[in-house]
Structures are given as structure tokens and as C-alpha cells.
Amino acid sequence: MNIYLDNAATTQVDEKVLEVMLPYFKENYGNPSSTHSHGRKVKAAVEESRKKFADLLGANPSEIFFTSGGTEGDNTALRCLTKKYDIKDVITSCIEHHAVLHTVDELESCSNVNKHFVALNESGMVDYEDLEKALKDAKSSSLVSLMHGNNEVGNLSDIDKIGSLCKEYTAFFHCDAVQTVGHYSIDLSKTHVHSIVGSAHKFHGPKGVGFMYLKKGCDIDPLILGGSQERNRRAGTENIAGIVGMTKALELCIQQMDEHKDHILGLKVRMIKALRERIPGVVFNGCSDDIENSLYTVLNISLPPSEMDNFLLMQLDLNGVSASSGSACASGSEVGSHVIKSIKSCSSSKALRFSFGRYNTKEDIDRTVEVLEKICSEKVIS
């Protein structure tokens, strides 16, 4: 099997995560909304998970709502906050995930919301002065939607700074934290944010489950209607195995965060160094090679332009390396990355995203650089 360097698209489920999920596919099969013993047993599992999950993020259990994933979470937070609080101005950036951008577009066309894109610097970092100006200029109730870590180039935003600005100008702050939950320490008791969302499969949990944090006092109507689950915020029978698994996944991530970070950052630094040495003309897109300002899990590069540009991922794949051109969610479409296009300093050559995880090794990196070097010298083994 290929070397897997696409951990920003999805991660391998941790064995310990699967282990805690199994009883909920077997003997503990009740519906948590049922009041009998079969139901109570799983209800307890959901609520214990909620408590543990909240503790791990510095939140209150009543602020955690389980969803089917990050995309549903972004849709719910943005649409339901906008509706409930009659938001008229949404300030976001053009390099957000489509789960945010497409939802904001819909709010613009169907709910008369004004969309404002905050300026980005050459490397795609949020221009905080421009954000402040936009907040000042907003004529009515406004909402800022800015992601924590960019899924394509890895740029990290300072969510404490954004939160403070939002607080100063009484704006709502929604944060897509899909790439950072489980990888960065997030303390929601300190950060001023109204909603954040995450997805289990990005931090070694299962696919099909995520969460939405909704700050105490924020009162939304559900996006998905039809039952009193999740305290009337999200109808539908709970994905118990998923919820229990996601909670275990977050617990494992947080317990070993420093260790994982050291290991993964080491791999990223090793790759940057090797690429600089062995591939003259390599471009690091966004802030990818800026250790402080980018995700330690993501490295986005462009090779020197060549006639191989459109076949790079295929060549990598044929040579045993799974990488991506950017967001997996957009890879079905033939248009290029909206993120790369929006960042001035990005190369015009095809971008390659390598994203690292706890199961990667130095050997994975060395082999990958070797393959890239061969591709560049057109001595491709296929």
C-alpha cells in the first residue's frame, strides 16, 4: 500500500478508538431516546461522552452538540445563527472551506446577507487590521467566519485575536476548526468564539460524526428538524458508536498531543529541508514553510514548472505516495483550488499537499522526496 501523506483529507482510525466503538455495534444497541434499560445504557454513553468531550475542550457539556461531521456543523452554525440573530453582515475570507463559502453564498442569495471578504496578506494570512475595519464598518449585527487552520495551505489564524476583535465589536464568531481539533490545544473557556465545528475522522476517529460547540447563551433553532435529540438542536437518532469513538479519539489526541506534535513537526521540517536541498526552485505555498504560522500537519508545495505538471499526483501515486492537490471535498471537480488562486505568493504551478499524521515515519518522507526528485528529473519509475 502507498505511503499515506493525505492526513488532512482523512486519518486512520486509532485501534483504541475502534475498540471502544465495538460494544455499540453489538450488545449496546438501544436507542438513547428510549426510556427502558436498553435505551438508558446508551443514553448514559452519549452523555458521558458529551461531558468528557466538553472537558477536553474547556467547554460545558451543554455547549456540545454531536453532528454527522464538520460540513453539517458549518451549515448549522452559519445558517441558524444568521437566522436566529438576524445577521446582516458576514465577514469571512476567500480561502475558507467550501462548507463555509457555499453556505455564506446561500445566505447572501436567500437571506439578504452582505458578504465581505477580509483582506489576506501575500501569504494568505488574515489581515487583522482589515478585519477590524470590516467590523467597524458593519452597519448591523455581524458574524465573522474564519477558520483556525487552512486545510489546503495550512495557514493558522490567531483565533484568540479574532475572538477579541469580535468581542470588541459585538460580532458573532464562527470558527471551522476541522483541521486543528485534536492537533492543537483549544480552550474554549478562554477563547471568545460562539461556535466551532470539528470532524472526528480528521483526528483518528470514525467518519460520519462530528460536533458543534455552541457558546452558552447562543440559542439557535435546529437545521435538521424532527426530534428532540441533542436538546432540540439536531434531530435524528444519535450515532452512538461514532460519538463514543470520536470522544476516545479526542482524548487520545490530547493525552499525547506534545509527543505527536514533536514527531509530526519533525517530519515536516525534515521534508522542507530535504526539498530545499534537493529540488531547486521548489515553492512553499501560503505559509507552508513558516513553522509558527502554519499547521504542523500540512505542507503545500509547487515543483518547478514542467510538462509533467498535470500528472504529478498520478506519478506520485504510481510511485507509491498518496498525496493530494488540496481539498478532498473539491477534488471531484475539475476547477483548480480556490485557495491557491486566492493567495498571491502561491506558485502558478500545480500545488501538491502533503499532510502528515502520527503513523508516518522518516522513511515515508525520505522516500517521498526521492520520488519528487525523480519526477523533477523526469527519470520517473512507473
Next chain:
Amino acid sequence: MNIYLDNAATTQVDEKVLEVMLPYFKENYGNPSSTHSHGRKVKAAVEESRKKFADLLGANPSEIFFTSGGTEGDNTALRCLTKKYDIKDVITSCIEHHAVLHTVDELESCSNVNKHFVALNESGMVDYEDLEKALKDAKSSSLVSLMHGNNEVGNLSDIDKIGSLCKEYTAFFHCDAVQTVGHYSIDLSKTHVHSIVGSAHKFHGPKGVGFMYLKKGCDIDPLILGGSQERNRRAGTENIAGIVGMTKALELCIQQMDEHKDHILGLKVRMIKALRERIPGVVFNGCSDDIENSLYTVLNISLPPSEMDNFLLMQLDLNGVSASSGSACASGSEVGSHVIKSIKSCSSSKALRFSFGRYNTKEDIDRTVEVLEKICSEKVIS
């Protein structure tokens, strides 16, 4: 552990279902939207599942969309068909699941849709003449939303008849088939229905995954935005293990449908007979004791009124029987069942729903009737 007679709330995952899911929590962990080998492997699994799932329902693979469950499916079909086709009249019934009723209420309040409740006969069966009248009277594009099998009392609708009427009057037909998929033979190549939804955990699949069938030619925009998954109809990384598991669950159900039906119907008939013999004054709510017109999986009864009325489920639970008062989705709320209240012939005493599955035995039934008899004679063992 209790005798489990709440299979309409959720069912135990079949061992063979879990078996096919496991590789997608382990080695096959890619994101199906990724183009490399890890991604292609799971993409193939999703598309093979779609093909198999479609075949089992007489549909085309392009008509099947995977969702997070029945509730999301009802929300999507109703809201997106209404929006796309500018539906102005929705004809439904007051005994639909809340996933339908609450969604229709929202369409009424936010999208200027007129809601019309079709008349029901004394037992809660759809009055087809009244449905035809409503279709005739509809002034504009209309949509009929009627469920296949009622989750509380078990009443079965004739979806072929409803489909024919909708065809005659060029109305859209949405059907919540959550209680019948996997339990009844459904051939979508023959039934005139625009959308149906189902949920895996109601037919021995996992929780957190369902499907929406959308007839070829129906073109909706997605409810959940942000990615090109499910051919642009439902954004978000696919729950592969869930999708593979749901497909296996449906396959097993359909392979052994007659055998399961004989067994489960035998249990229901045994319970009806025993209750009639041993509990004078027992009332069968809706069409519950009408074998032809109700789900073979559901029996809804009321015991003769007594001061124990509010403690029946607790008494059953204490005596080792897991049953329910109706919909699990509404059990968190303290208001009584909207279904029981809407059906004239239903007893005013507390309703008890017993719902049977393939793992139940005659002994489960005999023991349950024994407990009910004891409760009625107030000689309750606790």
C-alpha cells in the same frame, strides 16, 4: 438484559454487517474524494454499495444518495423539492413522523407553503378519496408526503395507490419509508414516488447512516452545502463504514425477508391471541391487530384503564421487558403521542408499543404477556 421489544426504535446490528464494516475502520481508511490509491479503494466501495443498494430497491444507482439517517433525508427531500419546484401545497397527514411534520411546519411558516392534512378513517388509515379531493383542489404545484408504515401504531399505506393518484394529478410524492425498508419488498421501478428515505439502524444496520432515493429527473440543490460528494447532492465526507454496513444490512434483509416475516408475524399473532385471551378489555390501537393493514413488526395496545397507567413502561422495564410508548424521537418530551391523539379509535389509556425483530423468540412474547397480565392484576413483581 431485558427482552427487547422496541425494534421500531432501533435494531441490533447484524454480526455479518459489522464484519463488512470493520475493514473501513482499519486498513481502508482513505477519503473517497481523494484520487490516489487509498481514496480509489474506498470510492469503489461507496459506488459498489450504491449499485447494490439501488438494485435491491429496483432503483438506478444514480437515484440513491447516502445521508446520515432518515430524519436528514426527510428534511432534504421535503425542503429541497419544495424549493426547486416551487411547491405551494403540501398534502400530508397528522400522524406522520415529526421529521416530516416539523419540516412541513417550517415550510408553511418560512416558504408560504399551504399545509393540508388528509382525512384519516377511525383507525388512522389514509382516506384515499379525501387525498384525491385534496389533489384536485390544489391550486398549484403540490407535494404529497405520506409515510409507508406508521412508526407508532403500524398502519400501512398503499404507496402504489398514493403514487398513482399523485401521477394522475401531477403531484410530487415523498414517502418516509423508515419503518418498511428492509422489512417489505419495495420495487421503485414500479412505484410512482419521487423520493423515499430510510435509515440503516431500523433494519439491523448501524446508526448514523441512511439514504434518500430521488427519482431520475428530480433535480434538487443540496440541503447541506460545501462539497461535491454524492454528486453534489449532499456535502460532507462519506460515512463509508456506515454505507457498506447499511448495504449489507439491506441485502441480508431482502435475502431472508420471507423467513423473517413469517417468524416475526408469528410472534405478533401469538401476542395478539394471548392478549385477547388473557387480558380482557385490551385495545389494539390503530390497525395494530389488522394483519393485512399494519406492519408485522409493530403492535400498539392499551391496557384497561388503571391507576398504573403512568407507570406501565416502568413496570415492564422492571420486569425485564423493553417496550415504548411510541416514537423514540419524541420520548424526551413530556407531551403525549400526536399519533395516538389523532386516531379516533385509539384508547384514551396510555399506549404501549411492542415492536418485534428477527432476534425475538416465542418465549419473549410469552414472558411479556405474563408480565402484562401481572401488571393488570396489580400483582406486579418488582
